[in-house]
Amino acid sequence: HTAAAVGQKPLSKPMKPRLAVHKFSSCDGCQLSLLNLGEDLPRVAALVDIVHFAEAGPSDEDAKVDIALVEGSMSTPDELERIQHVRANCEILVAIGACAVSGGLQALRNGVDAETWKTAIYARPEYIDTLPTASPAAQHVKVDHEIWGCPVNSRQVLGALRDLLSGVMPAPDREKVCTTCKRQGVPCVSVTDGSPCLGPVTNDGCGALCPRIGRGCFGCYGPAATINAPALAEHMAQSGLDERQIAQRFAQINSQAPGFVEIAVAMRDRADG
Numbered sequence: 726h727t728a729a730a731v732g733q734k735p736l737s738k739p740m741k742p743r744l745a746v747h748k749f750s751s752c753d754g755c756q757l758s759l760l761n762l763g764e765d766l767p768r769v770a771a772l773v774d775i776v777h778f779a780e781a782g783p784s785d786e787d788a789k790v791d792i793a794l795v796e797g798s799m800s801t802p803d804e805l806e807r808i809q810h811v812r813a814n815c816e817i818l819v820a821i822g823a824c825a826v827s828g829g830l831q832a833l834r835n836g837v838d839a840e841t842w843k844t845a846i847y848a849r850p851e852y853i854d855t856l857p858t859a860s861p862a863a864q865h866v867k868v869d870h871e872i873w874g875c876p877v878n879s880r881q882v883l884g885a886l887r888d889l890l891s892g893v894m895p896a897p898d899r900e901k902v903c904t905t906c907k908r909q910g911v912p913c914v915s916v917t918d919g920s921p922c923l924g925p926v927t928n929d930g931c932g933a934l935c936p937r938i939g940r941g942c943f944g945c946y947g948p949a950a951t952i953n954a955p956a957l958a959e960h961m962a963q964s965g966l967d968e969r970q971i972a973q974r975f976a977q978i979n980s981q982a983p984g985f986v987e988i989a990v991a992m993r994d995r996a997d998g
Contacts, residue, residue, distance in 0.1 A: 742791040742890060745777035747811050749797030749804050750831050750859065754876035755822035756780040756796055762879045769883065772890055792817045792889055794882075795868075798824040798831045798859040805856070805865060812866040817889060820862045821882060823875040827947065827982040830875075831859035835981065861981070870895055873947035874930045875978045881930060898928045901949045902942045905933040914941050919964045921974050926952035926984065943977055948984040958988055968996035 746756060760781060762769065775781070776788040793815035799805055812818055823829040834842060835858040843850035862868050870889075872881050885895040902924035906913060914920040914936050922941030924933070930946035948954075954975065961971045972992035975985045 741772065741774045743788065744773040744775050744792050744794070744886075745785075745788055745790040745811075745815065746775075746780070746794045747777070747786070747796070747807075748779065749795065749808070749825065749862075750800035751797030751822065751824045751829070753780060753796070755825075755874070758874075758876050758879050759794075759882055762883060765879070765883055769886060773886070788814065790815050792819065792886070794819050794821050795825050795862050796821050798828045798861060799856070799865055800831050800859040801855055803854075808862055808865050817869045818862070818866065819870045819872065819885060819889075820868045821872045821874075821877050823873065823945065823947065823978050824859075825862050826871045826873055827979045828859045828861050830978060832981045833976070835859060871897075873898070873928055873945075873979075875945040878930055897950075898930055898946070899950055900929045901925060902927045902929045902931075902933050902936065902946075905929045906936050909933060909937070911936050914939060915960070915964070921961050921964065921966055921970075923957070923974065925957055926954055944975070944982075944985065945978050947979050948982050952984050954984055954988040955991075958992060968992040972996070 746759065748756060757780070760766065773792070775783055776790060777783055777785045787810075793811050795808070795811060795818060799808055820826050824831060828835065839855060839857045840850075843853050843855070847853055863871070870885060872885055874881065881898070888895040906924060911933055915922040915924070920941040922936065923944040924936060924942040926949055927942050927944045928946040928949050933942075935942050958971050961974065966974070969992070972989040975992070976989035979985055980989065
C-alpha cells in the first residue's frame with residue numbers, strides 16, 4: 726500500500742542546503758569563476774539550492790541561506806549595511822577573492838584622500854557616495870572562511886563547497902608559487918632574468934601561471950602562511966629595483982594583506998627619507 730492509501734502523508738524530500746552569492750564592489754571575476762565551472766556547475770546545482778546569484782539569474786537578496794559567498798570589498802555606506810544583512814541571513818559566510826578578503830584593487834586608494842581623487846576624476850563628485858577606504862568583509866562581520874585569488878579559481882570554490890556540505894571547514898591552501906614552479910620544472914624568472922617575483926611569499930592558486938610564461942608573480946593569491954617579505958625586498962633591491970618600485974610590487978592586488986602592506990609602507994618611508 727502507498728502512504729496515501731493508509732492515510733499518511735507521503736515522505737517529503739530532504740531540503741537541499743541553500744546558497745547565495747552576493748556581489749559588493751568588484752569586477753565580477755570571482756562570480757564568473759563559478760559560472761566557468763562548466764560541467765561541474767550542474768553538479769553544484771544538484772547539491773545546493775541556489776536562491777540568490779544575480780549574475781546567473783536567481784535573485785532573492787533577503788533569502789535566509791546556509792552558505793553565503795561574498796565577492797567584493799566594502800566601499801560604500803550602503804555596502805556596510807548590506808554586509809551586516811548578509812551575515813544575519815546566513816549560517817556560513819565565505820569571502821571569495823582578493824576584494825572580499827583584503828580590499829583588492831579598490832584598496833589602492835586607501836593611502837590617498839578620497840575627496841581629492843573624486844574631485845580630480847569626476848565632473849560631479851557630489852554624486853559619488855563612497856567610503857574613505859575600501860575594506861575586506863572580515864573587518865565588519867564574522868567571516869567563516871576565506872578564499873584568496875584575483876580571481877579565485879573554480880577548483881578552489883568547488884572544493885570549499887564540497888567540504889562545507891560535508892560538514893567540515895575547508896583547509897586553506899598552503900603551497901607557495903615557488904613550490905609549484907619547482908614541481909613543474911619552471912625556470913625561476915627571478916634568477917634567470919632578474920624579474921621581480923612575489924612567488925616566494927605568495928600562496929599558489931593559479932598553478933604558477935605568470936612564471937610559466939616568463940613573468941614574475943604578482944601575488945594574486947595573497948601572502949603565504951610564513952613569509953620573509955623583507956628578505957625578498959632586499960633581493961629585489963639587489964636586482965636593481967628602487968624602494969618605490971619594490972613598494973609598488975607588494976602594493977598591488979592584495980595591497981592591504983598582512984605581510985604585504987607592512988613592507989610596502991616601509992619601502993615608501995625609506996624612499997621618502
